[in-house]
Amino acid sequence: MTVKAIFFDAYGTLFDVHSVSEKCEQFFPEKGMQISEVWRQKQLEYTWLRSLMDRYEDFWKVTGDSLIFALKALDLQASQEIRSALLNEYLRLKAYPEVREALELLSNRKLAILSNGTLQMLNPLVRNANLTEAFNDVISVDELKIYKPYMGVYELGTAKLSIDKTEALFVTSNPWDASGAKTFGFQVCWINRNNKPFDELGVKPDLIVRDLEELANILQ
Template sequence: MSVKAIFFDAYGTLFDVHSVSEKCEQFFPEKGMQISEIWRMKQLEYTWLRSLMDRYEDFWKVTEDSLLFALKALDLQASQEIRSALLNEYLRLKAFPEVPKALEMLSNRKMAILSNGTQEMLNPLVRNANLTEAFNEVISVDELKIYKPYMGVYELGTAKLSINKTDALFVTSNPWDASGAKTFGFQVCWINRNNKPFDELGVQPDLVVKNLEELANTLP
């Protein structure tokens, strides 16, 4: 495995989307994780559906819409203030604990984030986790107005880093994203944090690890 550059997915890979469940739990006791799970599932669905319908709205709007759905689905009443407070948690997602050290170990290569999130959503996450220096680029699909796993998004990554796709490793915890990146032609590492099965989309990742630390220890 020859790796001259590494692309990292953000949500679920570097940053824990279920960080929001704590705040959900404050407003809606015993419902925090359930809200968070429906919220995340619908957020992804809406990115795929809007892309297929060619009706792009940015990830902030999609995240707001999917939160609204999650609250309705669970029959929870929430004021505009509560909804805003929950949504703003997306600007404070925590990096997984092993991330800073692992990125340092991997830093002898070009590294970039390639994410569905907007620049406005990604920058505070990177800053709060003190990862600003770790990345050559923070790349958002927002530039193309279409979401992963559309091939053009992965292509955008290679253009931004001026790298051949076969020289790059794409790292993600999302099986559908790994399948997209593999279809595009990247080398792919799937971060399987919770011992889940991979998706049945006709491709397999080149490498499977349980977190970024294991990846850092594995890459030559």
């Protein structure tokens, strides 16, 4: 496997989207993880639907709308102040514990984030995790106004790093994203943190690991 550049998905791969459950729990005891799970699922669905309908709104708007849905679906009443407090947690998502060390081990290659998030959402996460120096670039779909797994998003990554897709590795914890990247022609690593089955979409990842530390050890 020749890997000259590595693209990382952000949400669920580098940063734990369910770290928002702690703040959800503060406002809605015993409902924190349930809110987070519905919120995340609807967030993803809205990106796919908006891409199919050609009705792009940026990821901050999508994340806010999906939070409103999650609260309604669970019959939870929340003021604008509470919704804002929960939404702002997406600017403070926690990096997974192995991320920083793994990126250091992989630093002899070009490294970039390729994400659905806007730069206004991604940059604070990178700064808060002290990862600013780890990446050659942080790339957002907002430049194209369409979400992954649109093929043009993955192509944008190769253009930004001036790399051939066959010499790049795409790393994600999201099976649908891994399938999109593999269809585009990337080498793909799926981070399977929770021992789940891979999607049945006619493609498979080249590597399956439990976390980024395992990937870094393989590529060393």
